[in-house]
Amino acid sequence: MRTPSDAAPATSTPAAAWARAATFALAVAALASGAGPARAGAPLPDLTTSVADVEVERDANVTPGDVAEGCASATTGVDLLRFSTFSHNEGAADLLLGDPMCPNCATMPGASCGNPAFHCSPAGGHGHGHYTNYATYELLDAEQNVVAVGGKLGFCLLDTFCEGGAVPRFDSCDFQGLSAGCTDEYAYTLGCQYIEVTGLPDGAYTLRVTVDPLDEIAESDESNNAALEPVSLGPHVEPDVALAGTTVRLAALPSGATRLRLAAEAGGPLDLPSAGLAPTQGGATLAVADAGAPGSGLAFDLPADGWEALGRPPGADGWRFRGGKDGPCRRARLGPRGLRARCEGPGLALPAEGVLDVVFTSGGEKRYCVRFGGKERRNDARRLERVKAAIAACPS
Known part of the structure; x- marks a missing residue:
């Protein structure tokens, strides 16, 4: 996986380039405009x-x-x-790009690479080769007009992780x-990954993120190269999600503490992949109360x-919480x-019988602070915070 430093400059010696010449020829043959016609019936990659x-x-800085x-546009005040992007090869064949065959891009900015699919970054840039036209990042308004674009260029396509017994090569x-x-991952911490x-x-x-635009x-399927994700800019509070309590069990522990186990049903399918129900973006609060006794109940903060998402984003099949810092709740x-x-x-303490109200709140009323980039912020001042940021008590 690439590091936040945006990876070290890639170089290739003439000897290494000649050693890979035969494979490079295959890589060029796999690129279109192309790529020349694929052999009839030959398996192809499929990028999603x-x-x-x-x-x-x-x-930001x-x-x-x-x-x-x-x-x-500037180094400060932007x-x-x-976001992180994932490129998946769901086809029957490997996607082969081969050796970029770039010179030392740090000392030769803007130079051409031996592999025509790559070129060196410009003067003052990141100092490595870029794969041309690998992906586009676009932000669309409510009328589907493009109002902003990203400048990210692919620089290193590799197997970050594999599924279903696939062998990384x-x-x-x-x-x-x-x-x-x-799957290849470009983490949100990388340079230009925004x-x-x-x-x-x-x-x-x-x-809207599109690979091979x-x-x-x-590819075996040219129609599935884009992903769409709703985004909200500005102050935003997600609505609570009311769940129906079905079973609750209290058990005494040897330490003298009490353990609560709760199962609650949703009134309908929860749209978990949406930003509103992504606990990693704002934390959550779980509240359990006796519907017949106003003011009673318990509330648990889940930072x-x-x-972690269950399943591959953005179509995660739920979220699992494994608490370690938030007091009573350890798992949800x-x-x-x-x-x-x-x-x-x-x-x-909860009633042994009666109707229970269970409410799951993502963000909204939850208050916690995080630090990153030398700054401390509350989640009510910013809707989204960095995943895995260190959580601290908010100053009074």
Whole structure:
């Protein structure tokens, strides 16, 4: 997986280039405009994409290299829509790009690479080769007009992880590709992995990520290369999600504490992939109360950094919380049909019978602070925070 430093500059010696010449010829043959006609009946790769870790970062700082690459307008004071992108090869064949055959891009900015699909970054940029036209990042307004674009260019396509027994074959920026059944990840922490949204009005938008936008790669399916993700800029509070309590069990522990086990049903399918129900973006609060006794009940805070998606984003089949910092709640699982939770501690008391109200709140009334980039912010001041950011007590 690439590092936040945006990877070291990739270079290739003449000897290495000649050693890979035969494979490079195959890589060129796999590229369209192309790529020349594929052999009849030959298996092909199939690129799809997905998006995760969507967040808005206000008043951000970026490196001078990002500005030189055309990703941001300034190194300070910019607003960014950050996100991670995943390229999946769901086809029957590997996607083979081969050796970029680039010179030392740090000392030869803008130079051509031996592999015509690559070129060196510009002067002052990140100092490595870029794959031309691999992906586009666009932000659409409510009328589906493109109002902002990202400047990210692919630089290293490799097998970050594989599924279904697929065997990874590409693990180096010196020889690139994407094996069948494998996924390449560009994390939101990388340079230029964002769209600048400075000056855009608050409102609802759509993030559109497209891989191989010019159809230069021969694929078995050219119609599935885009992913859409709803995005909200500006203050936003998600509505509570009311669940029907079905079973609740209290058990005494040897330590003298009490353990609560809860199962609650949803009144209908929960739209879990949406930003409104992504606990990693805002944390959550689980409240359990006796419907017949106003003022009674328990509330449990579930911070943002304890959740993980069940399934591949953005179509996650639920969220699992494994708490370690938030007091009584240690485990919770939110799925399309409801929620199961286990919390323990002194003083837990609920009626043995009666109607229970269970409310799951994503963000909204929850208050916590995070620190990143040398700044501390509350989640009520910013809707989205970095996943895995350290959570701290908010200053009074």
